[in-house]
Amino acid sequence: xxxxxxxxxxxxxxxxxxxxxxxxxxxxxxxxxxxxxxxxxxxxxxxxxxxxxxxxxxxxxxxxxxxxxxxxxxxxxxxxxxxxxxxxxxxxxxxxxxxxxxxxxxxxxxxxxxxxxxxxxxxxxxxxxxxxxxxxxxxxxxxxxxxxxxxxxxxxxxxxxxxxxxxxxxxxxxxxxxxxxxxxxxxxxxxxxxxxxxxxxxxxxxxxxxxxxxxxxxxx
Amino acid sequence: xxxxxxxxxxxxxxxxxxxxxxxxxxxxxxxxxxxxxxxxxxxxxxxxxxxxxxxxxxxxxxxxxxxxxxxxxxxxxxxxxxxxxxxxxxxxxxxxxxxxxxxxxxxxxxxxxxxxxxxxxxxxxxxxxxxxxxxxxxxxxxxxxxxxxxxxxxxxxxxxxxxxxxxxxxxxxxxxxxxxxxxxxxxxxxxxxxxxxxxxxxxxxxxxxxxxxxxxxxxx
Numbered sequence: 001x002x003x004x005x006x007x008x009x010x011x012x013x014x015x016x017x018x019x020x021x022x023x024x025x026x027x028x029x030x031x032x033x034x035x036x037x038x039x040x041x042x043x044x045x046x047x048x049x050x051x052x053x054x055x056x057x058x059x060x061x062x063x064x065x066x067x068x069x070x071x072x073x074x075x076x077x078x079x080x081x082x083x084x085x086x087x088x089x090x091x092x093x094x095x096x097x098x099x100x101x102x103x104x105x106x107x108x109x110x111x112x113x114x115x116x117x118x119x120x121x122x123x124x125x126x127x128x129x130x131x132x133x134x135x136x137x138x139x140x141x142x143x144x145x146x147x148x149x150x151x152x153x154x155x156x157x158x159x160x161x162x163x164x165x166x167x168x169x170x171x172x173x174x175x176x177x178x179x180x181x182x183x184x185x186x187x188x189x190x191x192x193x194x195x196x197x198x199x200x201x202x203x204x205x206x207x208x209x210x211x212x213x214x215x216x217x218x219x220x
Numbered sequence: 221x222x223x224x225x226x227x228x229x230x231x232x233x234x235x236x237x238x239x240x241x242x243x244x245x246x247x248x249x250x251x252x253x254x255x256x257x258x259x260x261x262x263x264x265x266x267x268x269x270x271x272x273x274x275x276x277x278x279x280x281x282x283x284x285x286x287x288x289x290x291x292x293x294x295x296x297x298x299x300x301x302x303x304x305x306x307x308x309x310x311x312x313x314x315x316x317x318x319x320x321x322x323x324x325x326x327x328x329x330x331x332x333x334x335x336x337x338x339x340x341x342x343x344x345x346x347x348x349x350x351x352x353x354x355x356x357x358x359x360x361x362x363x364x365x366x367x368x369x370x371x372x373x374x375x376x377x378x379x380x381x382x383x384x385x386x387x388x389x390x391x392x393x394x395x396x397x398x399x400x401x402x403x404x405x406x407x408x409x410x411x412x413x414x415x416x417x418x419x420x421x422x423x424x425x426x427x428x429x430x431x432x433x434x435x436x437x438x439x440x
Contacts, residue, residue, distance in 0.1 A: 048363040049322070060307050066286070066321070067313035074306050086294050087280050093287035101286070101321040102269070111326065114352070119341060129339070143268040 001026045004046065004054040006033045007208035010104050011065040012053035013169035016208075018069045020199035021160055022079045026055075030210035034109055051110075066100050069162055081161050092156050095144060095163035099170045103137035106130075107173075131179045134170070138184050141167070145186040153193050160194060168194045172205065221246045224266065224274040226253045227428035230324050231285040232273035233389035236428075238289045240419035241380055242299045246275075250430035254329055271330075286320050289382055301381050312376050315364060315383035319390050323357035326350075327393075351399045354390070358404050361387070365406040373413050380414060388414045392425065 107130035155163035327350035375383035
């Protein structure tokens with residue numbers, strides 16, 4: 001099994017966490033989505049969107065972080081990352097989806113590039129834009145966490161789920177960009193709990209081989 | 221079971237399609253997300269994001285269209301909208317997620333409002349912005365449909381799935397906004413096939429009671 005990953009991709013970060021929680025063996029292929037144009041071009045043969053992550057399992061290509069995580073859960077149900085009860089899994093998926101569809105799509109690299117080049121937005125405006133959507137989304141997450149008895153040490157109970165695998169990469173990104181998280185104590189608490197776990201530590205962007213420049217990109 | 225819906229919400233449209241395919245009985249609660257401020261305020265008690273759709277089943281609140289659709293599939297597996305094989309369900313979820321997280325979040329009402337008010341974008345720029353993300357996303361969908369032997373009369377085989385329930389609302393929205401879809405024959409073919417089915421026809425925005433002004437909003 002291979003994961004096409006990029007250290008700064010919030011979506012790839014989610015999948016690395018799930019792979020680690022489940023203890024699955026997976027070869028990483030590092031793709032420099034932000035930089036190398038040739039590499040991005042070649043990567044599009046695998047994913048026409050040119051976006052990470054992509055999972056290849058026995059030659060089968062799976063795109064989209066949520067689809068990949070659901071696939072991993074169905075194929076390797078041990079160390080479950082979705083609750084067994086229907087309402088529990090709906091709550092976890094709703095929290096996860098809030099990150100996946102309501103926060104991250106608005107501040108990812110392609111969107112910031114487009115705002116800069118086609119809508120004449122400067123760096124200050126881009127930072128303001130990203131912080132706005134992060135804070136609006138995290139405020140909703142904070143409310144959902146604080147108002148449910150299902151919230152435990154993690155987003156749902158005391159074990160990590162898909163929701164934690166989506167929360168941690170987004171909070172990491174917010175911290176990297178200097179976004180004020182003081183209004184979100186519940187979010188910060190769960191982030192702290194997750195980061196005591198080896199599965200989360202080993203998935204962190206700064207620990208990836210492509211962050212440290214230790215790998216040749218796939219195109220070379 | 222109740223669905224909080226708004227005729228112009230692309231995300232609520234998806235859920236209406238799935239309810240219809242499964243033949244499930246559901247009371248619609250119409251919420252005017254675009255207009256009435258008081259109503260939006262009250263709706264936030266149910267969903268802190270103030271976004272439609274929201275499903276309430278036996279008093280339990282479920283947010284996020286993908287989480288709602290997955291819940292409906294798990295709770296009422298008959299007239300399945302996900303393939304039974306793991307790779308098939310991964311493909312359907314990936315196609316669905318492309319609409320849910322890569323296209324719609326970029327052109328929804330809250331984003332356009334924010335671009336207008338805080339980033340000084342005029343109506344022409346907003347139309348250009350929306351059309352760009354629709355066309356970029358639909359180009360990827362077109363490629364994924366054309367390059368897979370799994371594509372049939374519908375996105376995956378000859379029965380509608382979650383992917384069709386996401387494709388149709390997005391294409392409907394693109395048509396409404398006058399976006400050029402001539403480059404996407406596969407997308408248009410599947411849209412046409414879906415729209416011959418009663419489940420899709422009855423879910424269309426223009427056939428909703430709140431579109432025709434036939435209902436009192438929930439706040440009055």
